[in-house]
Amino acid sequence: MANLRDHMGRPIVAVTGIGVVTSLGIGKADNWAALTSGKSGIHPITRFPVDHLNTRISGMVDFLPSSSKGASHLTYELAETAAQEAVSDAGLDSGDFGGPLFLASPPVELDWADRFSLYNSDKQEAGAERLLRVARGLKELDVFETTQFGSIADRLADRFGTRGLPITLSTACASGATAIQLGVEAIRRGECDKALSIGADGSATAEALIRFSLLSALSTHNDIPEKASKPFSKDRDGFVLAEGSGALVLESLEAALARGATILGIMRGCGEKADDFHRTRSKPDGSPAIAAVRAALADAGLGEDEIDYVNAHGTSTPENDKMEHLSLSTVFGERIGSMPISSNKSMIGHTLSAAGAVEAAFSLMTMRESVIPPTINYDNPDPAIVLDVVPNKKRDAEVGTVLSNSFGFGGQNTCLVMAREPV
């Protein structure tokens, strides 16, 4: 009989359902097959013209019915698709989930397509005055709902029958991990037996791309798209903007065992620490990321020598990969050179608000399948970053514990520790 309480006396939280969508495909099976064969989902942008753009590649999800319908619709469909897979995976009623919903999703704005269409439906006045006048004559709520930050979660709550007021959150690139953390905490506090945590991001619009581009954050290696994301390489030059979603059904181990559910993994610990240094750069000594990793280990009740594999944030920006290496080598010491550390982003790009959830899903599969997905495009190692990045080819390995890192713009750092088995 497994322990039902963790080292701090809290209910142990199990994962009983996993769902995922990335540019590599829909669902766990397709994604895992692609990921372990080192396939890249990065491709030329076709959703909008690329005239005047320095970056013309991305990991957009172009194969869903909502892919061309704007950020809000696509984010909803990504979230719904991943959640549907996770809930059926868990063997639960997909219309009556019965636990709270935590959704990591991008901040929403009125899409340009709607802005243009509203504006050009009238001739009087100009600029904002015209938009406001046209807006108050609208008879439908469709456009309005795309601008409300709570609408996607509201629709998902209806769709899956989740309980109570859903929480929509953003901690930038750490959002997906935060959504999982909120679910774990709610179960540990005894507020619920199960929670649905989703990270979804379908916001790769032209404006989003341009905004990141203006901050010099994106790779401009347009010629061979699948080679552009190259975490920990010497010639890495930025991240590749991408879309995707990951969903986890979290359950108290006790409730999961009681209903005979298959345990896909254990959420052992979560840790976070905010950075107060700069809006886009991390503190030079790496102390916030170090503190986040250590907090996650402490929360999990594991020592530094008890982590088998690190699913890196590994964005492929010069700054992140350098700082992540610094933080990990500080925490893990000499062992860092021999620990496998790979970046899923080398293949799927940076799915922003979804990344933490997508990568948690892949971390759990890594343990279950005993296969570590590689860091592809590792042709030109950065000599300043000495890591075993599982270069270019998957590796068979027994993995009992994983640390998954998420570090966000705005200084929000969240780390998750997952285990294959209950203690």
Next chain:
Amino acid sequence: MSSHDVVITGIGLVSSLGEGPDAHWQKLTQPGFQPVLDAARFPPYTIHPLPEIDWNLQIAKRGDQRQMETWQRLGTYAAGLALDDAGIKGNDELCTTMDMVVAAGGGERDEAVDAVILAASESRNDRDVLLNEKLTTELRPTLFLAQLSNLLAGNISIVHKVTGSSRTFMGEEGAGVSAVETAAARIRSGQSTHVLVGGAFQTEHSDMLLGYELAGYLHRGPWKPVWQRQGSEGGGVVTGSGGVFLVLEQREHAKNRGRKIYAELGPVVSGRARRRQGELNSEIASLLKQANLPDGDLLTISAASGAHAATAAEKAVLDANPALAVRAFSTLTGHMKEAQFPFAVALAALAVDRGAGYPVFDATVERPFKGVPNSVLATAIGYHQFEGLGLIKAA
């Protein structure tokens, strides 16, 4: 009473009424106080504008101020007021261990750039190319950071050094409810000892008005109190700029450092009525039941927005409970979206602390409250979706 009770030890407030608890108390307790209105800048809408603020008082570095637009400055400023009030600002140990939950929408777009693009779209069919052409050349690179929802929290970390943990909840009034509810749950369970929680809304920007008006929610024509907008032109919401942050603290933690306690934060409950199916009235009634209201007259600080359907539903349910003496503060401050619920909690805590109620804000609908409010109810029924309320009690 338990050592893990949640108490309020810091309040930072900014609205058209001024800044700080004292200024708000003074104005809100003046019988017949008239709101600060501006009907000239965004006709046909009336707004409650920000007062004059010396940002330097809470955001010392000009460089930090330049990285933000008004929304983030306002939130960062209000957060600073709350930290000061709780005796936490500048205390490294307390700041680095402090958790934070911010309720946020988005920041301000560059209206001038948008207007140029929209104007050009009238004579061009290649609008997607137009967009690339203008956005790549006209956007200020750092504006993106001023727009990101989670960067209000980011700026609070940078300016005030609050770095324990940082979460940003999105979703209009519901985000404010969840932020307070989650912060309180963390403290009760022993996960946190002190949490900074709040939000800000800056309405003096046409896009922020557009966010309501795409569903026709804004009140037009002459200003009226919140409860009297049914049947008037428009949708009933008059917005205001403002910000509020609360320092929530474990009772024992606050006592050990000898801090003044405004009030205890009792139960906070939240819900999501399926409003199209007519569930709002029964949902509000059910939340009132869950909040374990005390017997006798109960001062109730309502964050009612004026939105016709939601405000009518709230009024009907509150009217059905004759013990509730309701004050809709948005009559005097305007609707501050994500900040509504924390603002209601702040005003409730002030009343408990001062041992007195507020006079009626609208004499035609609200009834006098006499006596000492030992408990005060705070409600936030979203103008479009999501509901919550909380009970604030004498410490």
